Amino acid sequence: MHIRCPTTAFVHRYPRKVELAYPRHWEADVVLSDGGTAHLRPIRPDDAELLRSFYSRLSAQSIYFRFFGPRPRLSDREVTRFTTVDYNDRLALIATIGTEMVAVVRYDRVKPADHAEVAFLVEDAHQGRGLAAVLLEHLRAAARERGIRTFIADVLPANHRMTQMFRQAGYTAQSTFEDGVVRMTLDLASTPDSVEVVTGREHRAEARSIARLLKPESVAVIGASREPGGIGQTVLRNLLRAEFTGPVYPVHREVRAVAGVRAYKNMAAIDGEVDLAVVAVPAESVLDVVEECAQKGVKGLVVVSSGFAETGEEGLAREQELVRISRAYGMRVVGPNCLGIANTDRSIRLNATLAERLPARGRIGFFSQSGALGTALLHRVDQRGLGISTFVSAGNRADVSGNDLLQYWEEDPATEVVLLYLESMGNPRKFTRLARRISRTKPIVAVKSQAAEFGLPDGAVSTLFEQAGVIRVDDLTQLFDVAQLLACQPLPEGPRVGIVSNSDALARLAAHACVSAGLVPSTADLGARAGAAEFGAALSSVLPDVDAAVVVYMPPGPGPDAEVAAELVRVAGEGGKPVLATFRGEAGVPAALRAPGEGPARGSIPSYPAPEEAVRALALAVRHAQWRRGVEGAVPELGGIDVAGAREIVCRAAEEPVEIDAADLLRAYGVEVWPSETVTSPEEAVAAAGRLGYPVVVKWDGTGRAGTVRLALPDAGAVARAYTDLEEVFGPRLAVQRMAPQPAVPTVITSVQDRDFGAVVSFGLGEIAARLLGDDAHRLAPLTAEDAAALVRAPKAAPLLFGAHGYPPVAVADLEELLCRIGRLADAHPQVAALRLDPVLVGENGVHVLGARAVLKAVTGPRPDVGPRRLPS
Secondary structure, X not given: OOEEEEOOOOOOOOOOEEEEOOOHHHOEEEEOOOOOEEEEEEOOHHHHHHHHHHHHOOOHHHHHHHHOOOOOOOOHHHHHHHXXXXXXXXXXXXXXXXXXXXXXXXXXXXXXXXXXEEEEEEOHHHOOOOHHHHHHHHHHHHHHHXXXXXXXXXXXXXOHHHHHHHHOOOOOEEEEEEOXXXXXEEEOOOOHHHHHHHHHHHHHHHHHHHHHHHOOOOEEEEOOOOOOOOHHHHHHHHHHHOOOOOOEEEEOOOOOEEOOEEOEOOHHHOOOOOOEEEEOOOHHHHHHHHHHHHHHOOOEEEEOOOOOHHHOHHHHHHHHHHHHHHHHOOOEEEOOOOOEEEEOOOOOOEEEEOOOOOOEEEEXXXXXXXXXXXXXXXXXXXXXXXXXXXXXXXOOOOOOOHHHHHHHHHHOOOOOEEEEEOOOOOOHHHHHHHHHHHOOOOOEEEEOOOOOOOOOOHHHHHHHHHHOOOEEEOOHHHHHHHXXXXXHOOOOOOOEEEEEEOOHHHHHHHHHHHHHOOOEEEEEEOOOOOOXXXXXXXXXXXXXXXXXXXXXXXXXXXXXHHHHHHHHHHHHHHHOOOEEEEEOOOOEOOHHHOOOOOOOOOOOOOEOOOHXXXXXXHHHHHHHHHHHHOOOOOOOOOOOOOHHHHHHHHOOOOOOOEEEEOHHHHHOOOOOEOOXXXXXOHHHHHHHHHHHOOOEEEEEOOOOOOXXXXXXXOOHHHHHHHHHHHHHHHOOOEEEEEOOOOOEEEEEEEEEEEOOOEEEEEEEEOOHHHHHOOOEXXXXXXXXXXXXXXXXXXXXXXXXXXXXXXXXOOOHHHHHHHHHHHHHHHHHOOOEEEXXXXXXXXXXXXXXXXXXXXXXXXXXXXXXXXOOOOOOO
């Protein structure tokens, strides 16, 4: 594969490109350990001057550690050798920041042929930023593509930074000492430790990159004019109104001051450093501004300007160039076409948004992809009396995404609940991986957007979110309903709900809503004239015997509101269990129901306009709490798996999909397909039945069509008649198969390689009604034992597997193991674009796969969320 690579500096708006022979995915933008960014790519012959300049900036010690002796300069011959590689036996990757090369790593193949010597060199000014570690990840991935399995590195004992980097990589490493040199041998096979190291580094780097945006010490607003209502002036005034704790620099070509603050003609004219720049200039001027920010050393950009990918091809090209320049110079970008970012921390007070008023300080981290909706969302949060810790509107999400914010919020002690408004997802597989980890300690609530585009049906997406512990809601009202509960009250420990009410009618509605949601209600009716003492006593008596309480306070006229509210807050705080209310029909966290502390503190009681809404929010919290209590699980160790054998089969995949019989592929994963023979005449059918042994079935030579089988055929005559009957409908190509043990429940297992989520395993029953209703369940591969158990039990028809409606209980444990094997296969071999086991008969004594077909398709480049760390392109 060839790639077209830019070779000029950023001042060329659409750079000249040349053809080079290396895979496209060997280039990547990466986040470094301090949150900055760099660009990685293979070295090229035209990098000679770049290499010389890089070498001239190295210290004598760095040169000595690399070459084991002094070498003041590189000869022309050495420069040519170092920049000319064949991308197979010799490869070098370089890291660039701006127009400068700052690091290089290379390998040279040696004998045996799957070994290579490796060497690193990082510019002194950039050491300690994680460049060597991320270069090692990418060099390892490229080397394995070229058949290299072991790296060898000779390191001087005094080079502690390099020896530590190798030892902490997580791969199996050995070291020997001879002739004053430490020889380190690194097995490049992945290990649990190496995966943990990579994900840990990714997490810390991405969290720090967002912290640089949300915790700036200085902000420039570019495009802040005197025009009333202008975007730039609005952001500037909001920064000043929020009393941002650092300096604010308006930037405008023509004016001397904006909003009473001195203005600067350009970024270079600003005396001090600038951490964050808010860009509010016309789209056609944005790239010039970004270049100014790059030269100034700005750490992050918020581009509120529109006119990018949302406008068409030209805007998309401009947006891609914006991201390329920004990342090349170490900057992350929020936007373009976004509302902005905010941080309510009193030591920062950042309101770099178009929203005049921010909610109070709180424990909610809020991500909204929509810029247009962002102001309304913040207004709704404020109306509800909720508070936020931080807010990010990503707009076109050209760079910073919800995944980056999840990494940050996991580390942020000020954030306890995460709210997401998503219209699309850059890397859903990474999202589910992060969410599955973060949801164990911080609830994530995602609103379903009608504009969301996924490769899977909406129901499948919901089940995959559920697998990751994400609370998915249907609309914005429900988003805030759930948020106010999670922000103020503990999670419920079970489904028992006590209803304390002064309205019998509303109590009945609440009880009915509980039953509909799978909760178990009990009711205490206090009568319309109940006051604070009665409510307090009733709640105190109910809480010990339930897992949560819903209080309905709706007096027919004026009542002791303040006294009742204070008593409810007191009793709820002592009870330690979640308490929700319908308090005079208010929505949010009324001041009267707030516990002592800043904003809606923990222990405050959320209120809902109607008890049914309170119950709906509570039911989602109950399900989330149940998910948390479940065992996280691990992918089980399974015997009888021949990965190499399966690889030989899937390597036949071509660019165009091809369908194959999957028996051999499944056998490599310890799954036997019930033997059958394809026949084209009655005589061949009878002969095949004799070889297989009676009783047999005759069926269509395919899968997934009802009414295409004749069962329990006892002799040759029955086989011949069955063949003749089916031939009239399906043609001469049929199959004869030995009759599987009965009774059994027919099921169907499939896997697909989804373009967003990766490998997804689906399960459903094979009954006609279940197929027609699409009664399937889905999970991401690979499957833990817990995933497989949940997958079996998820379809509505699943009770048939457990002895319901006269069916015998079947071998569910064997079915779960089969699902785990299919999950392993689908995850390990992305060339298996689709796999269908149909039917799978589950009987009392085992599982029998009667038919299996697979579709193979070649895969190029790394899969989502697999391989070395990289920012999405």
